[in-house]
Amino acid sequence: MGHLREPLNDMQNCGLPAALEVMGERWSFMILRAAFNRLHHFEEFLSALGIARNILSNRLARLVEHGIMKREPLPDDRRKIEYRLTEKGLDLLPAMLALRQWGEKYSVGVPSNPVLCDERDGLPIAPIGIHAHDGRRLGPTELEWRDQADVAASVAEAGNAKPQLNALG
Amino acid sequence: MGHLREPLNDMQNCGLPAALEVMGERWSFMILRAAFNRLHHFEEFLSALGIARNILSNRLARLVEHGIMKREPLPDDRRKIEYRLTEKGLDLLPAMLALRQWGEKYSVGVPSNPVLCDERDGLPIAPIGIHAHDGRRLGPTELEWRDQADVAASVAEAGNAKPQLNALG
DNA sequence: CGGTATCCACATGGATACTG
């Protein structure tokens, strides 16, 4: 972990490294998960996660710094502080669900509580997957990697929406 | 998002920690990404990622150990070794795409190459998202957390498939 | 080519005491 973050080559032109810059630390994911599960206070995170105080302090500060969580002292008691997910933080939900589902699929006996459901019928959401622009679910064999330039041409030709940046560059 | 008013203190029973057990190290994601982009050899990873030899060796061994990649010496030259994603490894694609798209959304100027496309029409896939069991895309306001036990009841009542484990427990 | 073997720098993380 020396000090060299830069010498990474053009393999780095991708959103993944950017995401890992923030979420690459092990506790960050766990803290985010706790936040998604309605934990908002320092001591709640502390006891729920079993993390050290200084580490929690550091990670929370970093998450706030990156705009993933916001820190707001309660109006009635200034010492009490609430940590809440920003919209940027909430946008991490699909990634976390996908990761979690993968962990569940390949681990034994991981019960899951709570379950994220469709509010209309109360039934669990579908597994996170890959979908075509028309909404059709795509399997591994129905996918191909294309060069951004070629894609732009296809998209223009199809007269469709702007190219979406969603591959592993 | 209704129904679950109580903060959740049980942070252990979840697939996320299990997933992080393997992918929690920073280089693991980058190695996986390279693998998704058709890199298969030690030296390819080495030069593409700018990672140290010992670290790469260690991470590859761990990925193989966890069944995410497989290591196969080429039949013609035993010294040449190919690393390939297993099905378990390939199953990480949605999670990586979701993470990458998040990184792209909130970072400036991340070009993306290559782009993952629908093989049928060559157009880019849709952003990773959350979908109902009927395939409808769900927004943040259409979601709620429910207790696994309650969900099981609903599912039985609906006479539908088995409960899917897909929340942040 | 695909690794080990060393050695070293620093980051991450834990435990505990202290503070406003």
Place this chain on the structure above:
DNA sequence: CAGTATCCATGTGGATACCG
């Protein structure tokens, strides 16, 4: 309650040399 401040252990990572 929500942190700092220390101190310390281990881990992650880098550079380099060497090996089969």
